[in-house]
Amino acid sequence: MSCYTPCRPCQPCGPTPLANSCNExxxxxxxxxxxxxxxxxxxxxxxxxxxxxxPQNTVVGSST
Structure with missing residues (x-):
């Protein structure tokens, strides 16, 4: 969570993989x-x- 500090009020952290953890x-x-x-x-x-x-099949089957 080292990205938490640079990610102040919902600013994009950049294309780094840490951006996912910073979005939280x-x-x-x-x-x-x-x-x-x-x-x-x-x-x-x-x-x-x-x-x-x-129902038709059951009626036909029971009447046979």
Whole structure:
């Protein structure tokens, strides 16, 4: 975390590999902007023919 000192208020540390470790304190300083990731509602749409063929197959199988 030697990069923490030169990375004052969210300034880019440069193309050095330490830039990744320097981005952590910079991001933590900017906690005012909170990003809330809400899970989108997952709608599973089953094709009609497969749904309607299931009860038909069971009815045909039980009536045989």
């Amino acid at each position: 304190p910079c991001v933590r300083q900017g906690q005012d902007s909170t990003v809330i990731i809400e899970p989108s509602p997952v709608v599973v749409t089953l094709p009609g023919p497969i749904l309607s063929s299931f």
